[in-house]
Amino acid sequence: MAEIQLRNIKKRWGHVVGVDNFDLTIADKEFLVLLGPSGCGKTTTMRMIAGLEDATDGDILIDGVRVNDLEPKDRDVAMVFQSYALYPNMNVYENIRFPLKVRGVDTALHDERVMQAAERVELTDFLDRKPAALSGGQRQRVALARAIVRKPKVFLMDEPLSNLDAKLRVSTRAQIKNLSHDLAATTIYVTHDQIEAMTLADRVVVMKKGVVQQVGSPTEIYDTPANTFVASFIGNPAMNLVDGEMTGGTFRAPNVEIAGLAGPDGRVTLGFRAEDASVANAGGEINAPIYTLELLGDATMVSVRIGGQLVAVKADKTFRSEIGDPVSIHVHKDHCHLFHAETGARIGE
């Protein structure tokens, strides 16, 4: 059992705000992902929970007990770092065993626990090797094994896949998901890769410049982004955003006219996803020359320019045309999002 409560935690260094008013309860066994661009405060948040960084303000509770003043080793939290931080002079076996020694776990239990952890991440063939003689992916797995060997209540993983190539990322990602399910530990996982966030998370926290932008299930974050920042951070391609004007439920921008929307009159930002629009023969809501065409295999991505903004539409994989040719795009109005022109905040539900 490990519920983590973060009550308005903050981290400041002089005038620099690393994390501002982070307030969230993370349920027992939940897989929570912190997502955001470089420098948004992900690592700092993790380090505060682990006890490697003091919170400037606010309370951190694990199972109802305030841990702000507890040493990292007394928090029953295992952290996998952004860099693997393995001991270069110890072999894989000793690296994995190290946390058991530090915590004074009965030595009679060490061998079994180390072997279990090594097996879990498929490292049994490498136990005698030093980290220098391992590949990046193998080192990453040693770091994982070192975290799971302790059977902690809480896992903190800071971009544990950052040093892997694309293929290994996908397989290790699956391994981590399976691992966290089996170990039934509460996991906080940091990434700036939105695919990783969507595939792993029970809930995602999107951060920007130290401030939480939205907390929700992957579906909520994807379907109802709280603001234009979240909308433009989640999804591949990101949500199309077009600045324009609403009058009587009709949105207008150069080459765009979409009727039947629910929103106030005035300047707004319209959002819709590439897959929520299609290429029409004529009479679509957007009519503009093609800016570029990208063949993706399963679809053709067609882009047009509206004002200064590129708008992408997922067309059939057989769609072919030339750059500069006119195209008519049908935007499904039920899948349109409206955001305040100034604040970027979502308008409506």
Ligand SMILES: Nc1ncnc2c1ncn2[C@@H]1O[C@H](COP(=O)(O)OP(=O)(O)OP(=O)(O)O)[C@@H](O)[C@H]1O
């Ligand atoms: N010791 C420090 N002193 C001053 N500022 C710091 C310190 N540590 C971190 N920061 C700043 O706090 C902010 C958050 O840093 P943090 O390491 O949490 O970002 P991150 O989200 O993990 O980014 P990345 O994806 O690049 O790892 C950054 O602007 C960083 O420069």
Ligand SMILES: [Mg+2]
């Ligand atoms: Mg970081």
